[in-house]
Amino acid sequence: MEIIIARDYDEMSKKAAQIIAEEIKKKPELVLGLATGGTPVGTYRELVRMYRKGEVDFSRVITFNLDEYLGLPPEDERSYHYYMYSNFFDHVNVKPENIHIPNGVAEDIEEECRRYDEAIKEAGGIDLQLLGIGVNGHIGFNEPGEELMANTHVTTLAPDTIKANARFFNSEDEVPRKAITVGLGTIMKAKKIVLLASGKEKAGIMAELLSDNAVSTKVPASFLLLHPDVTIVMDEEAAQIYLEKKGEVRA
Numbered sequence: 317m318e319i320i321i322a323r324d325y326d327e328m329s330k331k332a333a334q335i336i337a338e339e340i341k342k343k344p345e346l347v348l349g350l351a352t353g354g355t356p357v358g359t360y361r362e363l364v365r366m367y368r369k370g371e372v373d374f375s376r377v378i379t380f381n382l383d384e385y386l387g388l389p390p391e392d393e394r395s396y397h398y399y400m401y402s403n404f405f406d407h408v409n410v411k412p413e414n415i416h417i418p419n420g421v422a423e424d425i426e427e428e429c430r431r432y433d434e435a436i437k438e439a440g441g442i443d444l445q446l447l448g449i450g451v452n453g454h455i456g457f458n459e460p461g462e463e464l465m466a467n468t469h470v471t472t473l474a475p476d477t478i479k480a481n482a483r484f485f486n487s488e489d490e491v492p493r494k495a496i497t498v499g500l501g502t503i504m505k506a507k508k509i510v511l512l513a514s515g516k517e518k519a520g521i522m523a524e525l526l527s528d529n530a531v532s533t534k535v536p537a538s539f540l541l542l543h544p545d546v547t548i549v550m551d552e553e554a555a556q557i558y559l560e561k562k563g564e565v566r567a
């Protein structure tokens with residue numbers, strides 16, 4: 317596991333964008349797994365900037381998003397469809413037919429999950445998966461529990477997640493209780509994983525993740541300890557408790 321500690325959010329975002337752009341340069345038809353939430357907004361902003369300067373070309377890139385809220389149509393401003401288009405796809409040259417986001421309003425949700433896994437398989441699997449992390453250690457919407465699912469499935473959001481995501485809604489009550497998410501198997505099969513963490517809210521979970529040697533369904537991100545190619549890019553706030561534990565406090 318490679319750990320990169322960036323000074324602040326902007327530096328974290330630039331570093332993540334650079335890694336993504338380098339992988340696209342190496343493989344223009346990269347299959348890119350994408351994440352939503354507050355953390356990757358800066359990464360998308362930086363990728364858009366690089367695209368405008370001609371530093372990266374997405375014309376052959378295939379994307380698969382991790383998740384979508386159940387019941388929110390693409391035009392709903394709080395959906396991950398809307399997030400992805402407004403933050404990224406509307407500003408770069410990913411071909412519409414190469415964009416994949418689970419459909420949270422599909423008539424047959426089970427079929428939608430199957431279709432999504434099939435599409436990932438057909439594309440040859442994910443080459444590079446971008447991840448955020450929940451305060452409770454979730455990745456995608458794979459929430460802590462007794463067991464984790466391998467494939468795309470419908471999940472119930474954990475209370476911590478509902479609380480954390482309430483900031484994107486008018487109130488906690490409005491946060492959808494369910495979502496479609498790719499499973500741990502899909503994430504673990506990605507050839508390369510980049511996990512981002514920013515801010516002091518993530519310091520506890522990052523310290524737990526990086527100091528523990530244990531893999532547990534109670535901390536879904538801990539499965540990344542088993543993956544051969546994970547890069548963590550976090551800012552100093554997210555790294556603080558981890559660094560304190562290591563005796564490397566940064567002033």
Ligand code: PGA
Pocket residue numbers: 352353354355356447448449450451454455456
């Ligand atoms: P955040 O969400 O980037 O909004 O903190 C991360 C996540 O829940 O995976």
